Amino acid sequence: xxxxxxxxxxxxxxxxxxxxxxxxxxxxxxxxxxxxxxxxxxxxxxxxxxxxxxxxxxxxxxxxxxxxxxxxxxxxxxxxxxxxxxxxxxxxxxxxxxxxxxxxxxxxxxxxxxxxxxxxxxxxxxxxxxxxxxxxxxxxxxxxxxxxxxxxxxxxxxxxxxxxxxxxxxxxxxxxxxxxxxxxxxxxxxxxxxxxxxxxxxxxxxxxxxxxxxxxxxxxxxxxxxxxxxxxxxxxxxxxxxxxxxxxxxxxxxxxxxxxxxxxxxxxxxxxxxxxxxxxxxxxxxxxxxxxxxxxxxxxxxxxxxxxxxxxxxxxxxxxxxxxxxxxxxxxxxxxxxxxxxxxxxxxxxxxxxxxxxxxx
Numbered sequence: 006x007x008x009x010x011x012x013x014x015x016x017x018x019x020x021x022x023x024x025x026x027x028x029x030x031x032x033x034x035x036x037x038x039x040x041x042x043x044x045x046x047x048x049x050x051x052x053x054x055x056x057x058x059x060x061x062x063x064x065x066x067x068x069x070x071x072x073x074x075x076x077x078x079x080x081x082x083x084x085x086x087x088x089x090x091x092x093x094x095x096x097x098x099x100x101x102x103x104x105x106x107x108x109x110x111x112x113x114x115x116x117x118x119x120x121x122x123x124x125x126x127x128x129x130x131x132x133x134x135x136x137x138x139x140x141x142x143x144x145x146x147x148x149x150x151x152x153x154x155x156x157x158x159x160x161x162x163x164x165x166x167x168x169x170x171x172x173x174x175x176x177x178x179x180x181x182x183x184x185x186x187x188x189x190x191x192x193x194x195x196x197x198x199x200x201x202x203x204x205x206x207x208x209x210x211x212x213x214x215x216x217x218x219x220x221x222x223x224x225x226x227x228x229x230x231x232x233x234x235x236x237x238x239x240x241x242x243x244x245x246x247x248x249x250x251x252x253x254x255x256x257x258x259x260x261x262x263x264x265x266x267x268x269x270x271x272x273x274x275x276x277x278x279x280x281x282x283x284x285x286x287x288x289x290x291x292x293x294x295x296x297x298x299x300x301x302x303x304x305x306x307x308x309x310x311x312x313x314x315x316x317x318x319x320x321x322x323x324x325x326x327x328x329x330x331x332x333x334x335x336x337x338x339x340x341x342x343x344x345x346x347x348x349x350x351x352x353x354x355x356x357x358x359x360x361x362x363x364x365x366x
Contacts (some may be wrong), residue, residue: 132163257333
């Protein structure tokens, strides 16, 4: 791609002067010696370093990792808007209990969702600030705003620290003490993960999985809903399934470039990670089936046993997601969930059936 630019600089205008020095007129452009005078001159080898320099505001030619943008845009991107879909898990317990559709419930859940999103954003900002140097040599993470220089490292630390203090404080003021305690525990665990736990085998999987489980639990805590053991088992092992499938995909895709990815992946074997996501998928399916079959003392007045029928859609969803896990393309769970039409339709069918069960239709 960069080869085309030099060729356009040496067409036929040099044809007249070819008697003097035809060869040198072709050499300088590719060699990089005349880079300062041309706008498209940076070569592939120099682009990352050139872009990482703070002065790269106006000269974003061809190959830089990302184009510089506003600081606010960079901060929002660092907060991972695509990942916010995970925080909808705060509605899982109220939805399962049939207490989702009331104005006080929705208001409380919106507040909890916002606070959890702020906590997660704080962790992302601090994590990206710590990992900026390593991310710059990663083929995809070098596009992150902090690694690319769009968000300075001190600002990422400062904004992350402010959010980490304000979110639990707001939770203590606006919600219940258990919610504030859980958010504080989440932040402590995730920051410990950023500093050291992500380098410990198996513990890294447990910490990330626990983060998902906390999202599912906090909605129940906020509304005082007792949580079924089968709900917790299904949520926990479902999260482990997705986390270990993500790690497996990363290990498969980065197998030939160990130096450019997280170091811990070199200590896991793909066989072990495959075993973990397969085991987790099996336990999640079993837990959901037992949860769906549990009557809970409630009478049956619906036309069909929707809760039991929802097991079909749940199992199909797990099998469909396992296709991407097996291929090693489940490195971004939110993109798999939101980007695969079949999985989206299966999820919609599951939501419909479970909704009918809760409504007792």
